[in-house]
Amino acid sequence: MSLDGLVVEPRHNPVDYERAAFGTSWSDTDGNGCNQRDDVLLRDAVPGSTKVGQQGGCAHDVLAGTWHDPYTGATLTFDDLKDLHQAQGVQIDHVVPLAEAWASGADQWTPERRRQFANDLDELLAVDGHANMSKGDGDSAAWRPRKDYQCLYATRWIAVKTTWKLAIDLSEKEALAQMLTYC
Template sequence: MRIATALVLAVSLTAASCSVADLGGAPAHPSSPAPPSVGPAKLLTRLRVEPRTQPVDYDRDAFGSAWADTDGNGCNQRDDVLLRDAVPGSTTVAQQDGCDHDVLAGTWVDPYTGRTLTFDDLKDLSQAQAIQIDHVVPLAEAWASGADAWTGDERRTYANDLSELLAVDGPTNASKGDDDPAAWRPRKDFQCEYAKRWIRTKYRYDLAVDPSEVKALQEMLGYC
């Protein structure tokens, strides 16, 4: 299994100016990262194809507490992602509990819908719920396709992998839930990038795909 027991991702404040398509992150298992010369369609053929066994006894607690500070920069992963994915220059941040970029307000463009999201007080629960941090490959999906056999450290690494996280519209994230690409897709303009991210994540973490998932990913790659 290509899983590393530790992942260190440095988050720079200048990364907030990156577009969604630029986000990558270091491989979770440096011993066998995706070869740079291999395109997503070819990489898809290298994934293990297995039928999905239902029901899946998914355990969210096995991935550890939400948004740990795994990179040691003093801020949890939620604040790191909010800062990184915000429209450049739009955020208001504060120093709090050792974090120098606790995000209080800002503007984001939801990659899943293209909708602009602007908030003036993310300490307000309703506003905080309206912008959420999504695992591109949901934790339940990872669990069902191989993470159930990982160690606790490996699951914690996955749950806090910045390259696997996006700041998105809350209601849209709720509609996505734990679905794979066979059951849920973002807007057409983001389907190519979404499929590439899904495939890279599954490859890096040696997660299986099922036949309907493969078909949906191939269709989305058609928009590239």
């Protein structure tokens, strides 16, 4: 997977984007009884730091833990993720935001393909809530993580766009190329 392997197209901004086009948030697409949010929280937590409980068919409903936010470098520790304020402190980011995917080709996908994309574990990352809100729907030209993470961010962005056959625009390609210089 390389930057040069991606299709470069002029940016288009479809006016009909709606988050709901990607299905309901946090499905259990891998059939393990837990939604993708809990799967990502467990996967991305500092090993041994999580407290989990049983919720319905989910044996690892994440209740507490510690995460190292790759975007800011901050350490995030929460003791009650059932508290909305704490739950908002660690969010699950779509590395390639859904609106960006929509503008890059997902507007042509079936609803099922969009749902799969929105819940793809390779596309999801546990991050600081404020950083995720700051990133919003920005592409790689509009938002960047801290310098020490830009190489991995660009690599992951390229992998997601390659896997899902999404296009990039010229400003996105230039930003990714610059971030790859930190590798």
